[in-house]
Amino acid sequence: MWTCRNCNARFSFNQVEAQADESGFFFICRDCDYRNNLVNVGPDAAGRPQLIQRDDK
Numbered sequence: 600m601w602t603c604r605n606c607n608a609r610f611s612f613n614q615v616e617a618q619a620d621e622s623g624f625f626f627i628c629r630d631c632d633y634r635n636n637l638v639n640v641g642p643d644a645a646g647r648p649q650l651i652q653r654d655d656k
């Protein structure tokens with residue numbers, strides 16, 4: 600689950616689509632449009648990036 604840092608809405612990974620730009624990975628909250636930063640902790644067994652939320656971001 601990801602949690603919006605602005606409004607505390609919670610989303611499962613298939614509800615919101617992670618995006619990336621020059622400053623890194625993020626997802627946009629569907630409720631309030633807040634940009635939530637994500638951290639890529641490396642590829643999983645299938646080679647896809649694993650994106651997590653850091654507690655301090």
Ligand SMILES: [Zn+2]
Nearest residue numbers: 603606628631
């Ligand atoms: Zn939100």
